[in-house]
Amino acid sequence: MEQRYYQPEIECASPETIKALQDERLVKQVKHVYENVPYYRDMMDKKGVKPEDIKSTADLHKLPFITKDDLREAYPYGLLAKPLSECVRIQSTSGTTGRRVVAFYTQHDIDLWEDCCARAIVAAGGTNEDVCQVSYGYGLFTGGPGLNGGSHKVGCLTLPMSSGNTERQLQFMTDLNATILCCTPSYAAYLGESLREKGYGPDDIPLKAGIFGAEPWTEEMRHDIEKTLGIKAYDIYGLTEISGPGVSFECSEQTGMHINEDHFIAEIINPETGEVLPEGEIGELVFTSLTKEAFPLLRYRTRDLCVLNRKKCSCGRTFIKMSKPLGRSDDMLIIRGVNVFPSQIETVLLKEGYSPNYRIEVDRVNNTDTFDVYVELSQEMFSDTVKDITEREAKLAAAMRTMLGIGPKMHLVAPKTIARSEGKAVRVIDKRKLH
Ligand code: ADP
Ligand code: ZN
Numbered sequence: 001m002e003q004r005y006y007q008p009e010i011e012c013a014s015p016e017t018i019k020a021l022q023d024e025r026l027v028k029q030v031k032h033v034y035e036n037v038p039y040y041r042d043m044m045d046k047k048g049v050k051p052e053d054i055k056s057t058a059d060l061h062k063l064p065f066i067t068k069d070d071l072r073e074a075y076p077y078g079l080l081a082k083p084l085s086e087c088v089r090i091q092s093t094s095g096t097t098g099r100r101v102v103a104f105y106t107q108h109d110i111d112l113w114e115d116c117c118a119r120a121i122v123a124a125g126g127t128n129e130d131v132c133q134v135s136y137g138y139g140l141f142t143g144g145p146g147l148n149g150g151s152h153k154v155g156c157l158t159l160p161m162s163s164g165n166t167e168r169q170l171q172f173m174t175d176l177n178a179t180i181l182c183c184t185p186s187y188a189a190y191l192g193e194s195l196r197e198k199g200y201g202p203d204d205i206p207l208k209a210g211i212f213g214a215e216p217w218t219e220e221m222r223h224d225i226e227k228t229l230g231i232k233a234y235d236i237y238g239l240t241e242i243s244g245p246g247v248s249f250e251c252s253e254q255t256g257m258h259i260n261e262d263h264f265i266a267e268i269i270n271p272e273t274g275e276v277l278p279e280g281e282i283g284e285l286v287f288t289s290l291t292k293e294a295f296p297l298l299r300y301r302t303r304d305l306c307v308l309n310r311k312k313c314s315c316g317r318t319f320i321k322m323s324k325p326l327g328r329s330d331d332m333l334i335i336r337g338v339n340v341f342p343s344q345i346e347t348v349l350l351k352e353g354y355s356p357n358y359r360i361e362v363d364r365v366n367n368t369d370t371f372d373v374y375v376e377l378s379q380e381m382f383s384d385t386v387k388d389i390t391e392r393e394a395k396l397a398a399a400m401r402t403m404l405g406i407g408p409k410m411h412l413v414a415p416k417t418i419a420r421s422e423g424k425a426v427r428v429i430d431k432r433k434l435h
Helices: 016-037 038-047 057-062 068-073 107-123 143-154 164-177 185-197 217-228 342-351 379-383 387-402
Strands: 089-092 100-105 132-136 156-157 180-183 210-212 234-237 243-251 257-259 262-267 283-289 298-306 333-335 338-340 356-367 368-376 411-415 426-432
Touching: 016 038, 016 057, 016 283, 057 262, 100 107, 107 143, 107 234, 107 243, 107 333, 132 143, 132 164, 143 156, 143 180, 143 243, 164 185, 180 185, 185 210, 185 217, 210 217, 217 234, 234 257, 333 356, 338 342, 342 356, 342 387, 387 411
Parallel strands: 132 156, 132 180, 180 210, 210 234, 356 426, 368 411
Antiparallel strands: 089 100, 234 243, 243 257, 262 283, 283 298, 333 338, 356 368
16 A cells, blocks of 8 residues: 655654754744743743753753643643633543643644644545544544544545444444544444444445544554454544644554654653653653644643654654553552553453453452452353353453462453443542542
């Protein structure tokens, strides 16, 4: 397949060209923020940094970090860098980890954000011949509006479904021949499951690609979705604070997501010390937005843990790539002193042939952490394994212990007893936080 790009002159520019562009844009952006955002100006003053000290990306480390707590403290207008009269849109985070924060956009900001989403759609093979079904939520959540705008830019026939109403999703997908599906991976898995139940195999639907993100998902989950829907599944990453989906996106190589470096500088830091780590090391992802006018964040700590890599990519794009986030630093569970990521549990479950419908429950009883994982049996498993459930649970618990270093109590439950998600899936219930 011939590789296509939405904006080839920048997506395939030489690393030197990109670096020069970043240097120039950073200097301008720091000045813009210092002059227009008193909250950040105070932070810079406290650190003794002046805009003149930032001459290129090599000086980036001199700037203070900004965190989600700053966003909450400055809510709603404290980090705004343009008069409201120049802003045309507000979006908000999903509130996965606490109070929602809001972000503002000028028309120019929206335009660049939609370009980023268009790059992702083209990287997934999208053209103006495609019918693009956008099943991310529309509204304050950035998923729907972002991909909708990108889809228009590419010239796809756009189906603005939003999330939910699964019956109608399937009807429109089949009646109107959707070729690209955009939604959360957990919703894609649910749509796949519902199609199978209706007797549709992967060859019965014209879908060819999916653009799935907004939540962590494993390689095993990718294979599962690709098989059920008969598509190639591409990852897409983003966060409201930095614009929305399309901060980075996957290409045909499927080995990480290209970060749109003309708009964002990525750094990896040690989350404990704040020290910048060399490429290839795992740490917390930090973004500086270079082109945002209304809500330009400098050195924003995402709390997402991942690795950067600038190896040459077979797709021809030169932007640096980030790995799938391992999870959020605040997603990591510490159970009896052991670090556990939900993604590790998902990996074991899918490898052992179970569905991605699971729930993790952690509690503290008599000063000891309890660790329970509930997993749904498929209809087939349910009918032939009623007798050997205990044996299956023990086998799964052992596989978990090998992966995690700690064995959960496994509970295999009847099909359809774990709630499906239409947006971001809720996998973890940590009751220790309630005590
Ligand atoms: P919230 O932080 O409240 O969920 P957003 O809706 O803006 O707000 O979601 C952004 C977050 O979603 C990211 O910081 C990241 O943790 C997660 N996320 C987004 N895309 C992906 C992806 N492709 N893989 C894993 N996590 C993702
Ligand atoms: Zn690539």
